[in-house]
Structures are given as structure tokens and as C-alpha cells.
Amino acid sequence: NAGVTQTPKFQVLKTGQSMTLQCAQDMNHNSMYWYRQDPGMGLRLIYYSASEGTTDKGEVPNGYNVSRLNKREFSLRLESAAPSQTSVYFCASSPQGISYEQYFGPGTRLTVT
Amino acid sequence: AQSVTQLGSHVSVSEGALVLLRCNYSSSVPPYLFWYVQYPNQGLQLLLKYTSAATLVKGINGFEAEFKKSETSFHLTKPSAHMSDAAEYFCAVRLNYGGSQGNLIFGKGTKLSVKP
Numbered sequence A: 001n002a003g004v005t006q007t008p009k010f011q012v013l014k015t016g017q018s019m020t021l022q023c024a025q026d027m028n029h030n031s032m033y034w035y036r037q038d039p040g041m042g043l044r045l046i047y048y049s050a051s052e053g054t055t056d057k058g059e060v061p062n063g064y065n066v067s068r069l070n071k072r073e074f075s076l077r078l079e080s081a082a083p084s085q086t087s088v089y090f091c092a093s094s095p096q097g098i099s100y101e102q103y104f105g106p107g108t109r110l111t112v113t
Numbered sequence B: 001a002q003s004v005t006q007l008g009s010h011v012s013v014s015e016g017a018l019v020l021l022r023c024n025y026s027s028s029v030p031p032y033l034f035w036y037v038q039y040p041n042q043g044l045q046l047l048l049k050y051t052s053a054a055t056l057v058k059g060i061n062g063f064e065a066e067f068k069k070s071e072t073s074f075h076l077t078k079p080s081a082h083m084s085d086a087a088e089y090f091c092a093v094r095l096n097y098g099g100s101q102g103n104l105i106f107g108k109g110t111k112l113s114v115k116p
Helices: none
Strands: A004-007 A010-013 A019-025 A031-038 A042-049 A064-068 A074-078 A087-094 A108-112 B003-007 B010-014 B019-026 B033-038 B044-050 B056-058 B064-068 B073-078 B087-094 B104-106 B110-115
Touching: A004 A087, A010 A019, A019 A031, A019 A087, A031 A064, A031 A074, A042 A064, A042 A074, A042 B104, A074 A087, B003 B087, B003 B104, B010 B019, B019 B033, B019 B087, B019 B110, B033 B064, B033 B073, B044 B056, B044 B064, B044 B073, B073 B087
Parallel strands: A010 A108, B010 B110
Antiparallel strands: A004 A019, A019 A074, A031 A042, A031 A087, A064 A074, A087 A108, B003 B019, B019 B073, B033 B044, B033 B087, B056 B064, B064 B073, B087 B104, B087 B110
């Protein structure tokens, strides 16, 4: 099993450009998440999808959109990138069940100039 | 509201010394708590979790954590540090209410350095 995969690994954008970060999991998990990680801030939830067909805002959703394409895939879109969106983005997935532990992808390092 | 506080953004220990990383939580209901580790340029990996069974939880790589309700703490320990333990460690609490049930709230992280 590959677990959670993310593409691309690195990306540089100019202010105003758009892009989509891709995430896929092969563990048959119901829930998927997008986080951003900034130095000294820990991980902050951008959007999540509790199950296929549903998406909800997290702590820092402004400037982002998401699509839960199917049970495996959950994409994050930046419509008009800003320097404040320079960050490392992590996708995670979680099975249903009492422990709700999350499994993380390797991350995408995004720089907006 | 539920929250997590990690005391100390940076901890430095000598190889072979005790590792103690502190985490305090705030929760009005019995919490589910997690410790994750992040090695440089990698994603987060689950170290251990507390789900209201035993209060002393053993994880991977020799780490363990003790849930203390009276102190609202879930500190991470390892008796003897190894150079390979150098990483950033995150404590997290699972939300237990409403539509956000299942989401995790993370602390800001503690970077562990191990000196030879």
C-alpha cells in the first residue's frame, strides 16, 4: 500500500496564479483532510471531508477550495495564489472508528513569489 | 473548546539522557490524545495514542506517554535518547463535538535536538 500520496512535492507560483494540489489514499478511509504547516504555528486545518460527497471548512479556509472527487481523492485548489499562502501543505486520511487517528502524506512545499 | 498546549518549542538533550516533551490539554469531555513525530522534510507519523483504555500508553521507537486527568497532561517520554530521535513532535487532541467530531487540534510542536 502506498498510503497517502501527494503531488506535486514542490511548486513555485507567481502571485495570482492558480494551481491544484492532488491527494489520494489507498486505505479505503472515509475522511480526508488538508492542513498547512507554518513555522511555529503547528498544523492548521484548511478543509476536511468527513465522507465522500461532503466537504467542510476548517480553521483557515480563505483563499482555498476543495473537491472530494471520489472516496480516494481529495484535491485542494488555490484560485489566485498570494505570498501568504507560501507554506507546506499536508493531506491526511482517517478511517471511521473510535480512535480517529490520521495518516499523513509526505507534503507539498509551495512558494508564492 | 478543546485545545492543546506544548510547553517548550525547542528541547535539547544529550544522547542517552531522558527525553520529556510536555503536552497539556483542555477538554470538557474525556479526550482522545495523540503524539505524532515529523522527521525533516517528511509527513507526520503516529507515535502513540490514548483512547481511554490504559493511562500509560506505549508507542513506537521506545516512546511512551502517561495520561493524567488530574493534571490534564499527556507528556511524552523516552528513557534514553538516540540521535535518530531528533525531530519535531506534535501533540494533538480529537474534537468530540458537533460536525467537527473526529478532527484533530494540534499543538505548535516541540523540536527535539539530541547532542552526541
